[in-house]
Amino acid sequence: MSTRHSSRAWIYGYIAVCVVMLALPLFVSDGYLLNKFARYIIFGILSLALCLSWGYAGILNLGQAVSFGLGSYCMAMALKLRTIPIQTGGGVPDFMSWNNVKTLPWFWEPFHSYAFAIFAGMAVPAILAFLLGWFVFRARVTGVYVAIITLAMLVVVNLLIIDAQSYTGGFNGITDLTTLKLFGIAFDAYSKATYYLAAFSLIAALLIGLAIIKSKTGLVMQAIRDDEMRVRYFGYDVAHYQNFAFCVSAAIAGFAGMLYTLVMEFASPTFLNVSISLSIVIWCAVGGRASLLGAALGAIVVTGVQGSLSDSPKFLDTWMLIMGALFIAVVLFLPKGLVSLIDIFEQRFRKQAAGGGGPLTPTALPAAAPAASELRQDEVG
Amino acid sequence: MGLKRRDFLKGAAALGAGAAAGFPNIWIKNADLAFAANGEIKVGVLFSLTGTTAIIETSLNQATLMAIDEINAAGGIHGMKLKAVIEDPASDPATFAQKARKLVVSDKCVSVFGSYTSASRKAVLPVFEHYNNLYWYPTLYEGRECSMNCIYTGAVPNQQQKNYIPWLVKNFGKRFYLIGSNYVYPKEENNVCKILLKQLGGEVVGEEYVPLGHSEFASVIQKFKDTKPNVIFSTVVGDSVVALHRQYKAAGLDPKTMPMASLTTSEEEIAAMGGEFAAGHFTSAPYFMSVDTPENHKFVGDFQKRYGKNKVTNFVSEPAYFQVYLFKQAVEKLSPKDIAPPTIRKAAWGQQYQAPQGLVKIDPKNSHTYLWPKIGEAQASGQFKIIKNSKEWVEPLPYWAYPGEVCTPNGMTQKKA
Known part of the structure; x- marks a missing residue:
């Protein structure tokens, strides 16, 4: 698996994506489009986060939206507290005074500080993931049971947020937010600043992800994905590595959630619903869950096509059908996702370069080996 | 060397293809905002046709479209037809916000009629505030809101x-x-x-x-x-x-x-x-299907003729219907070249219309609507018998329960007295 990422085509792939992303605002100045693309990029980060735990550690987390939503709420709480007082009822946010809450609850207090909020946006999801992971992985729960437990977790957190409406805004979520200002830059939802923030965050997430999967820890994670029992026999603490992947994934998803609040200008309990969680899995699968770049591109391409199709009056009734057909086509013809096109191009090209009967290149050689590992990976996922 | 370059080109080509599929509008920059062009006035219709609130919101969509078609059949506004751009926000606040952006920015709608739940209204308002556009909200709701970019035609608690x-x-x-x-x-x-x-x-x-x-x-x-x-x-x-x-x-x-x-x-x-x-x-x-006014007989009759004999009208679909007429009257007051959301808002303030429930008026103080509250007793037939009708229209007071907090016409902010 790691040989693929060290091949030149992949490095060019990473560079190309970064360049395209960063150059985009040179051609697009319209705030609406920047906002839309920033949104797609944030979904890319979210999908990449799932790829770390699902594609590289074999943990299919169907509750990824919990981390995303909690991150989003952390940012919204900080912004809400800074909304000019006229929109809040006497020191407490407006929705609290509707619910007859007179003083700010203790857990809102620290959100007066942006630094704390940004830290919490990653730490809260990570801690929650750690606690859940502690029980799940110690108990050697694997495969589809992890998916079920994480899904249940999602539903529970969602219900709690809706029910505790005096403190969370309930069904409406947290709305009427001010604009984030950090280091003299205003991160307005339609600005280039916010777009670049999202773009650089995706690049940073890619780099962090690559650093992890290239490290020894990353190798152990992949080994666990392929054969958990065997790794355990080697003497590794499997639960420890699984929980690490789970927590890092949650922290990155939490960060994506914070960005999402900036772009959407509100936080809502619908950010942690089942349909978002399932969408993340689809993005990952379409893009290629065995590749960080693939997962990110999968989200960007799927949400991009989805947005364009559903916006166009020609496809108002049929766009869901078209999306469904696309998913099926990708799964049937490119089971490793859209990014496997890079491998296909590369291999075809190498054969040409080597000239008919020339010796096989190193990347073409182990073609059968990854296929076997893919198979096991499917059993886990 | 050549190897590398070709590698790169192929990778880039694949990425380009992917990006092109995702962003077909990438090179299209927005032309100058021109509302009311090509002999038509675009308005957005943003009610969920799928998802959890689809049943009630579909009735709002239908009432809105009926009013738009009636206005067009009667010759439109300034000889221009209203063009409804219909979107389905699927009962999801994030989709509401996204579709609102599309209607306001891409379609250049001059106003949008939409929303049933407060959650969805809260989700779209930042968009209308950012682009200084106008949202028409037909549902009764909890009050305590005073946005410059929203006209509220449903009842508030008082x-x-x-x-x-x-x-x-x-x-x-x-x-x-x-x-x-x-x-x-x-x-x-x-x-x-x-x-x-x-x-x-x-x-x-x-x-x-x-x-x-x-x-x-x-x-x-x-x-x-x-x-x-x-x-x-x-x-x-x-x-x-x-x-x-x-x-x-x-x-x-x-x-x-x-x-x-x-x-x-x-x-x-x-x-x-x-x-x-x-x-x-x-x-x-403020409204029951059994209200006995000529306007309501026409409204109910036309609605059932258009959508089916067993359809009912209700206290949300009636404002969804009459607010389109209030919009029409506001636009009629403007000369065609002045048609834009802020001017429509200004023209809408103080507009009166003989709605099925009675004569309604948009309050210039807070963009809410003077309405005719009624008390109805439910009957076994499924209709309400109207026991008591308000003797006069009732002023909307979105901050009624909070003395000292008021909407002001200048910027419409809430102020501590």
């Missing part, structure tokens, strides 16, 4: 309750049990109810909130039996309304001595539960 609570106290007694779904609208309505009850020397014997979609009311009904309130004041919404009414009847309670007084039970809910379960209970709203 309009629904001002005549209602004294009437209930006079006819049934002073002991109220408050039951609502657990979200902001019932809580705020109950805050208002408690203030009114206090003025009248009334008493709250119980206050309870059930989760949205809740359908098991046995314990609640036991509490009714234990506390024996004179009035059960209900702000339960959606499917829960059906369950509550059915279980109330099954428990042998009698509307004559302990009626449920609702703000949220409309002809739609009664159709879902069956008229015999609703009979004898009360609702306060």
Whole structure:
């Protein structure tokens, strides 16, 4: 698996994506489009986060939206507290005074500080993931049971947020937010600043992800994905590595959630619903869950096509059908996702370069080996 | 060397193809904002056609489209036709925000009619505020909002309750049990109810909130039996309304001595539960399908002709219908070259229209609407018998329960006195 990422085509792939992303605002100045693309990029980060735990550690987390939503709420709480007082009822946010809450609850207090909020946006999801992971992985729960437990977790957190409406805004979520200002830059939802923030965050997430999967820890994670029992026999603490992947994934998803609040200008309990969680899995699968770049591109391409199709009056009734057909086509013809096109191009090209009967290149050689590992990976996922 | 370059080109080509599929509009920059071009005026229609609130929102979509078609059939505005751009936000706040952006920026709609839930209105308002566009919201809601970029044509708490609570106290007694779904609208309505009850020397014997979609009311009904309130004041919404009414009847309670007084039970809910379960209970709203005005006979007749004999109109679909006419009158006041959201807002303030419920007017002070609250008693037929009609239109006071907080016409902000 790691040989693929060290091949030149992949490095060019990473560079190309970064360049395209960063150059985009040179051609697009319209705030609406920047906002839309920033949104797609944030979904890319979210999908990449799932790829770390699902594609590289074999943990299919169907509750990824919990981390995303909690991150989003952390940012919204900080912004809400800074909304000019006229929109809040006497020191407490407006929705609290509707619910007859007179003083700010203790857990809102620290959100007066942006630094704390940004830290919490990653730490809260990570801690929650750690606690859940502690029980799940110690108990050697694997495969589809992890998916079920994480899904249940999602539903529970969602219900709690809706029910505790005096403190969370309930069904409406947290709305009427001010604009984030950090280091003299205003991160307005339609600005280039916010777009670049999202773009650089995706690049940073890619780099962090690559650093992890290239490290020894990353190798152990992949080994666990392929054969958990065997790794355990080697003497590794499997639960420890699984929980690490789970927590890092949650922290990155939490960060994506914070960005999402900036772009959407509100936080809502619908950010942690089942349909978002399932969408993340689809993005990952379409893009290629065995590749960080693939997962990110999968989200960007799927949400991009989805947005364009559903916006166009020609496809108002049929766009869901078209999306469904696309998913099926990708799964049937490119089971490793859209990014496997890079491998296909590369291999075809190498054969040409080597000239008919020339010796096989190193990347073409182990073609059968990854296929076997893919198979096991499917059993886990 | 050549190897590398070709590698790169192929990778780039694949990426380019992917990007092109994702962003077909990438090179199209927005032309200057020009509303009312090509002999048409674009308006957005943003009601969910799929998802959890699809049933009620579809009726709002239909009422809006009917008004638009009527206006076009009568020659449009300044000879220009209204063009409805319909989007389906799928009952999801994030999709609401996204579609609102599309309607305002890509389609250059001059106004958007939309939303049923407060959650979806809250989600789209930042978009309308950012682009200084105009959102027309037809639903009764909890008040305490004052956006420059929204025209509110549904009732706020003071309009629904001002005549209602004294009437209930006079006819049934002073002991109220408050039951609502657990979200902001019932809580705020109950805050208002408690203030009114206090003025009248009334008493709250119980206050309870059930989760949205809740359908098991046995314990609640036991509490009714234990506390024996004179009035059960209900702000339960959606499917829960059906369950509550059915279980109330099954428990042998009698509307004559302990009626449920609702703000949220409309002809739609009664159709879902069956008229015999609703009979004898009360609702306060500015509109019922049985309102006896020529405008309403026409509205109901046209609606059923267009969408089916068994369709009902309700207190949300009526504002969804008349607000399009208020929009029309506002645009008519402007010369065609001046048509833009801020000028429409200004022209809309003070507009009056003979709606099915009576003569309504947009209050220039707060962009809410003067309405005609009525008290209706549900009948076994599924219709309401109107017991009491307000003698005059009632002023909208979105901050009624909060003395010192007011909307001001200049920027419409809430101010501490």
